[in-house]
Amino acid sequence: MSDITSELTPTQTEVRPTPRLGAFANEDWWSVWIGLALVTVAWLLFASGSSIKWLAVAPAKWTSASQLGQDLLAHLPNYLALFALFALLFGIALASLRQRLAQFLPAFLILFLGALAIFMVSAWAQASHYNLEGPLVALVVGLLISNLFRLPEWFLAGLRVEFYIKVGIVLLGATLPFTLLVWAGPVAVGQATIVSLLTFFAIFLAGKALGLDRRFAAVLGVGGAVCGVSASIAIAGAVRARREQASIAITLVILWAIVMIFVLPYASRALGLSTAVAGAWIGTSEFADAAGIAAAQAYGDSAKNAGGAILGAPDAAVQTFTLMKVVGRDIWIGIWAFVLAWVATTRWDAPADGVQAGKPKAGEIWARFPKFVIGFVLASALVTWIASYYSLADYRKVITPQVIAPITALRTWAFILCFLSIGLTTRLRALTATGWKPFLAFTAGVVINIIVGYVLSAHVFAAYWNSLGQG
Amino acid sequence: MSALRDALRPVVAGAVSPRCADCIHRLNDRRAIEQKVSGLAVLGSAYGASIGSSRLCLIHECLVSPEDRCAHFSGKA
Secondary structure, three states, X not given: OOOOHHHOXXXXXXXXXOOOOOOOOOHHHHHHHHHHHHHHHHHHHHHOOOOHHHOOOOOOOEOOHHHHHHHHHHOHHHHHHHHHHHHXXXXXXXXXXXXXXXXXXXXXXXXHHHHHHHHHHHOEOOOHXXXXXXXXXXXXXXXXXXXXXXXXXXXXXXXXXXHHHHHHHHHHHOOOOHHHHHHHHHHHHHHHHHHHHXXXXXHXXXXXXXXXXXXXXXXXXXXXXXXXXXXXXHHHHHXXXXXXXXXXXXXXXXXXXXXXXXXXXXXXXXXXXOHHHHHHHHHHHOOOHHHHHHHHHHHHHHHHOOOOOOOOOOOHHHHHHHXXXXXXXXXXXXXXXXXXXXXXXXXXXXXXXXXXXXXXXXXXXXXXXXXXXXXXXXXXXXXXXHHOOOOHHHHHHHHHHHHHHHHHHHHHHHHHHHHHHHHHHOOHHHHHOOOHHHHHHHHHHHHHHHHHHHHHHHHHOHHHHHHHHOO | OHHHHHHHHHHHHOXXXXXXXXXXXXXXXXXXXXXXXXXXXXXXXXXXXXXXXXEEEOOOOXXXXXXXXXXXXXXXX
C-alpha cells in the first residue's frame, strides 16, 4: 500500500477535529429527552393535583366484543391524544435526524393502530389461556405480515425499533428505585463481564479457526458478546470491516435473537425459574435489547397469569433483564470499539483494500456510548428523589397509581410499538444467507453464552437475583 | 468569517484535505446506510450513538472513519 500521507502538503495533512455531536444528534439522545420529558410532565401534573393517567390509556379486560367496543368508544379521545403525543414527540425527533415526516406519520398511524389491536387481544379475558402475551403476539403478527406480504417502502419509515425500545427503557428507569441500580450494578457488571469475554473469545477463536478474517471474527464476536446489532455496527466501524461482513454479523444476531425470544421464556418456564432469575438469564444470553425485553416481558406476563406457578413479581423479569443487559453489557460498547480499533490498527495487517485507518481516539468511547442509559439512570434518580418525600404507604397508595402506573403504561406502549416493528422488519428468508463458517462461529458463542448465562443466573447469583425480584 | 475561511481553504492550499470526511465516496446519509447494510434497521439503527462517526465507503464497500485516507480520494464539490 502506498504511503498516502507522505505525498501530502502540511496543509493537506492537517486533521480537523471531528465535529462534536450535539445532544440532539442521534436517537439515543432523543430517547433521553422524550423519556425524561414524559416523566417530568407526569410529576408536574401530579404535583398540580392532576395526573397523566388519562393519557396513558389501554383497553381494559374484556369478555365480549360489545364490552370491548364500549370501552374503546369511551376512551376514544384518550387514544387520539396519546397518538398525537407520540406522533409529535417521535416526529420532532425523527425530523431533526432528517428522516421523512411525510412517510413517518402515516406509517406510525398504522403502527399505532396495530399496537392497539395487540393490546386488545392481550386484554381478552381468555388471552392467558391461549398464551396470547402481548410481546409474542406483536412479534408473530408482525412476522406473518412482513413475510407473507410485501410492505411498501414508505411504511418502513415508521418502524423505528431501536428508537421505541430506547424510549421504553428510559421510562423503565422511572419505575426502578435508584438504590436498586446502585446495589445491583456491580453484580450485573461482574456477571456480564464473565459472559461477554467468554462469548467474544469463543466466537473470535472459532472464527479464526474456520479461516475467517480477523476483522470479521471480531465483529461477530462483539455482536454476540455485547449488544447485538449496535455492537456489530460499532465494531465494524472501529475495525473498518467490509459492508457484507457487518451485514452477515447483523443477520446472525437477528436470527439468534428471534429464536431466543421464544426459546428463553419457554426454557425458563420448563426449568422453573423465578421471574427475576429468568430476566437475568435473558439479559445475559439474549443478543439485542429489543428482543430481550420482548422475551422478558413475555415471561413476566405469563407469570401474571400463572396463578403462582412462576415465582417472583411479574415486573422483575424486565427489571433484572434491563440491569443485566443495559447496565451490565451495553455500556461497554465504546470500550470494545476503542480497544479493537487499537488492536486492528497496531497489531493486524492493514485492510487489503487500501484504506489507511486514522489513529484510534479515546473519544470514540464516549461517541459510541449508549446515551439512553443516562436517561434510564436519570429517570430512576428523579423518581426515587420524588418518592423520598413520601412514606412507603403513601408511595404505594398515591404515587404508584397516579405517577408510576401511567408511566408503566406508556412504557408498555413503547415496547409494543417496538415488538410489532421487529416482526414487521424481519424477513425470514434474508436470515438464511450468512454462509456456514460465520454461522458455526457465532453459534459456538451462542452455546457458551446460554450455558454460562444459565449457570451464573440460576445458580451462582440466583439468591441475589431472587432478592431483587421480591422487592 | 470562519465559514469564509473554510470556503477559501481549498483555494489557498491548492487542494482539499484528503480525509474520508471530505470525500464524495463516503456515504453520510444514515438512511442510505440502513438500506445498504441489510438488517441494520431490524434490531438496530444507523441513527443511534453506536455507529459513531463511522460511515460507508462506496468505493471500498467498508466502514470508514472521518480521519481515514486512501488513494481513491475525491473531494466534495
